[in-house]
Amino acid sequence: MLLNVENITVHYSRLPALRGISVSVDEGEIVCIVGPNGAGKSTTLLSISGVLNPTEGEITFHGKRINGMSPEAVARAGISQVPEGRHVFTSLSVEENLRIGTNMRKDRSDIEKDFKHVLEIFPVLAERRKQAAGKLSGGEQQMLVIGRALLTNPRMMTIDEPSLGLAPNLVDRVYETLLELRKDRGLTLLIVEQSSERALTAADRLYVLRSGEMQLEGNAADLRDGEKVRQAYFGFEEGTTHEGEVAF
Amino acid sequence: MDYAIQTIISALSLGSFYALGALGIGLLFSVLRLINFAHGDFITVGAYALIVPSSAVTATLLIGDFHPALLVLCIVGIVVMLAILSYFVVFQHAQKSSPATMMIISFALGYTLQNIIVMIYGGRPKAAGIWSDLTGQVQISSGVSVQLLQLVTIAVTWILLIALVLFLKRTRVGIQMRAAAEDFRMARMLGVNGKNVIALAFILSGGLAGIMSLLFVTQTGVLKFSMGVPIMLFFFIATVIGGMGSLVGSVVGGYSVGIVSVILSAILPEELRGFRDTCVFILVIIVLLARPQGLVLTKAAKERV
């Protein structure tokens, strides 16, 4: 296993946000965590990236314990996170944004190559290289943060809701890119999504999280008909689903 | 006309001084959300470092007698050390506190520093002049003469500003600092070392304070344990008016406050001139209400204030 999250519990002040959840991701896998609002998906990612500190349990990456490490140390260990809400540095130029990602790398010679590669994947970023990142549209900003995360040369990338606030065709474009990256570079991905439909098509394996507890895990292929997922997601039997509860 | 030129130059000189001070506060606020009320006391410590530590009534210059280059180096070094120390000993442990609590912490630090100075040097003001040549007047055209120090202050400020801009725009650490100022958590997730960035901000802020110690002592020629407080208040006003967290805002705020004070002193009728400070502080409240993000808008400030 590349990443192993074992039985972690996370508290916000005194309230538990995650109760004993476990997630594992293998080298080269695409794993998705889905769940309704407030399920603890972002909390899980923030715990992995060192922003939050689990009160119990352990997180290992390449067999090395990473919980308790600072966010920058986790990043240096090879996990790059694209958090929810994009977080571009609006006052920095597109290029400066991308270059921040390369700061911690030791392999100077490969940086320029990767930089060119990212501009090839996202040609729009090349066009707007010198512009302030705040001037980009939502979709372009999403590409910028993914490109920026790639430039840290991660072994694994975690992405929080890549489809949030994007038009459907842009979401397709983002997912295509992610799949290509896995194919070309063997990038390992841990994606969090609210809707399981997209996750099921892209992921190898799926976790369903609700109210801070893990409800279901399995191979995406086995869950494709969606019934089990739906039950785990809503927490009740089919037939009692309320109209319009969550866009599925 | 001659009077106008003199007024403009003193406004620019005062504005430069405030801009440097506001920048020292803005640098820390941008990465740490700390309004450092001890900044003025850093300046005081730098000034006292010029003389021999003793409670004697008359001051004896120590570092103040060094060769100017060495003198600058020593004083800046001492204040930078103090700033760094204040980070590692004090503020590092307060990073999770609210901005208001951090403000009280810096208040407590400043109060302690002031009283340590009283303990070592005594509470009475002391005369301690350095570089008295700079306080002389220079003729810049027929009929217009200004204090040389005012020109030096303006020049020093602009050299420092340009150096700082180049540092922030052209160097890797500088870009990291700008990123961290805007979104500290995201910068760390990209491998930017948070502690280093904050320590660097303290170094820069301390360096500015050290230079200001020298400008200030040259101007006044007097040391007093509380000398940092009144100027600190103006830096603080400048930071708020310009927009907290924005470095450009700090500079704009510093110049605005300097220029407005000089103009108010020049145009207010005699009986109202005394109320200048009151007007300036009321202006702060108005700015907070009307433009809480300050005169210069930044994304960071919008989220923070």
Add this chain to the structure above:
Amino acid sequence: MIEANTPLLRMVRYFWPMVVLCIGLLIIVAAVDSTGDIILAQTLTEGLVRMVMVVALYMFIGNSGIISFGHIAFVLIGAYATAWQTCCPYTRDMFMPGLPTYLLNNSHHVVLAVFLAGLLAAFVALIAGFAIMRLSGIAASIGTFAFFMALYAAYGRWSTWTSGGSTVSPMEETTTPWSALAYAVVTIVAAFFYARSRWGLALRATRDDEIASKAAGVNVFGQRLLSFVITAFFCGMAGGLYAHFVAAITVDSFYLKMVFITLSMLVVGGMQSLTGAVVGVVALSVVIDVLRRLEAGIGSFSLPTSSAEVGVGLIMLLILLFRPSGITGNAEIYWPFKGDISSSGAMKRQS
């Protein structure tokens, strides 16, 4: 063991923290009074006057969550307003020639003067708060600070009413340990009831979650303003008491040092509890007094000058850094007997 859940017992339990604090202060005052030590009595009086300020500060900061740097402005207003009514009846027109004729020719009894001074402070708070209480978080704190500085600068220059930077004196030293105790007790009782009133509750809701409290129908601005005005009233009275304690006032007595000392006391005790406010004042007063005595020297041993100030600064830093909830941990005094806790308000942690 007291077990029965009688209405009387429930009432005692409800008022328990307030009762203990007031009786504790009463014992201290009585004890100091019986020693006849004049210096000690003065320290005690000063402590009790500060108690009024700090408890008022707690009423505002503890319930609203906004750290105010501005309440000493009300102390300043109160001190001068009292001086206008009581100071130096024969030379008042020399010190403060700008006063209206009525004030120049008439003096009020101290108790009335102090009360009116409190009202004036409350009135100024109403006007200033109308602007400042619209702000939130650090901007509100900065607003209170700017207000304080504006007022301090104005009083320093307003020489026909305040004699500028020079001293206004003499006032009768009517503030004794016992009279100061009376005001401290009144303030503590008021703070206790305010915290348990619907206004106090609403204000704490805004402290814990401003947006949620708004959604629940709390008028955030109104509640903050109300608290600002009420606490300004007590600070104004404290100013009057202070003037009649030191007998001579200058604007500089009400500057950053006083802001710092009062805030320190509150922080050291615990910002969000009444017990914290009271304990903080007592603890820091004792520390300052002991350090002052050591500074003055005992036998051949003495501490260097300003040790007391450095000591206060360091204690403040240590508490803020390593125990931000203060000595009391923001808790009130517990009901010490066994029994059904849930029916008792005394046990409730406010944090």
